[in-house]
Amino acid sequence: MADVKKEVxxxxxxxxxxxxxxxxxMTYVHxxxxxxxCTRCLPMLIHG
Structure with missing residues (x-):
């Protein structure tokens, strides 16, 4: 079976x-x- 890369x-x-x-x-719903x-901006989102 061939490896198929999922298009993201x-x-x-x-x-x-x-x-x-x-x-x-990361995706979130608000x-x-x-x-x-992104993971660099996530702390600012959490801590304000």
């Missing part, structure tokens, strides 16, 4: 604009809206 859309951090190609980007934040 490139995500962009809504705070700093970095892409998932450069830094891990007030019913899906948003994206």
């Amino acid at each position: 859309p490139e995500l962009e951090c809504e705070n700093c604009g970095t892409t998932s190609e450069l830094t891990p980007v 007030q019913g809206e899906e948003k994206h934040v």
